[in-house]
Amino acid sequence: MSRETSLSAWVERFAAHFAEEGIPLIGGRILGYLLVCDPTERTAAELSQELEASSGSISTNLKFLVNAGLVTKRTRRGRQAAQYRVDEKRWADLVQRKLDALVSVRTLTESGMRLMSGDPQRAHRLRTVDQLYTWLADELPPLWERRPNPPK
């Protein structure tokens, strides 16, 4: 089996994983493909052909990915198609959003605890959950800041 065939199978697994997290299948395919294709840039038409997806889907998903910062659009003069490439440096933003979403539950548990002040007995269940998220909110952001290769 050729390398390209293996890689297209990998792209499919890659897209399937992110599909479970709510990213459209075609968006995931674009992302995976742009991570491993050679050369690194592709036009919308090329993506449409190589991923066997309609031009409309490619357009919609590229817009989404460019908007999320994960893909960069490079326009060229003349009647030349724009080139798209993955901006792998921005991947950290994606992960950070995930961590933030997790930590943000704490604002909920916190306000719930405030509503129950004066009744510690009743607040016991929520307190247990609140303490977990408080710990996460204390630990995750500093850990994230200590990561190597921070944003240039």
Next chain:
Amino acid sequence: MSRETSLSAWVERFAAHFAEEGIPLIGGRILGYLLVCDPTERTAAELSQELEASSGSISTNLKFLVNAGLVTKRTRRGRQAAQYRVDEKRWADLVQRKLDALVSVRTLTESGMRLMSGDPQRAHRLRTVDQLYTWLADELPPLWERRPNPPK
């Protein structure tokens, strides 16, 4: 505004947050409600009435929550309805599943890197992403183990 009214508004915000993460609205309502209701246990019929949801939806979502370990079912003899209560200790499992899902991307980037061995130039984009997930896979599990109130 009474405490109960404020709390039902809180339950609604709580459910809305988890709805964004893919948990059915009614499931989120049950969870939030069971975290703050007094007394701590409720029958399916009571949940149906207080959350204004059909018995079918309550049944389906309770099954899901019990299966996830977040809610415990307590049956009683006679024609008495079973009682449900939140098992707040199991909340950590939920968080752990989230962290695991994040870390698990590394197996993908890793296998992708293997497919590209022999072409470091081309692997550059994937390597950047792989290094991020490798770092996460190295840091998150140990941090999680160090958390206070580990499973009894």
Next chain:
DNA sequence: CCTTTTGTTCGGTCAACACTGAAAGAACAG
């Protein structure tokens, strides 16, 4: 058994969303 109470299953409805393909719109060369 038969009845009452509780719980689950299941068909049907509705809304949301991914995807397509064609039509409309931009951008540019000539």
Next chain:
DNA sequence: CTGTTCTTTCAGTGTTGACCGAACAAAAGG
């Protein structure tokens, strides 16, 4: 301005999944 090339928009289609409520099943007392 006109034709060409590339891109976006949009209406239509199919699928998925949450939800409801009624029918069904299970459990226990009488």
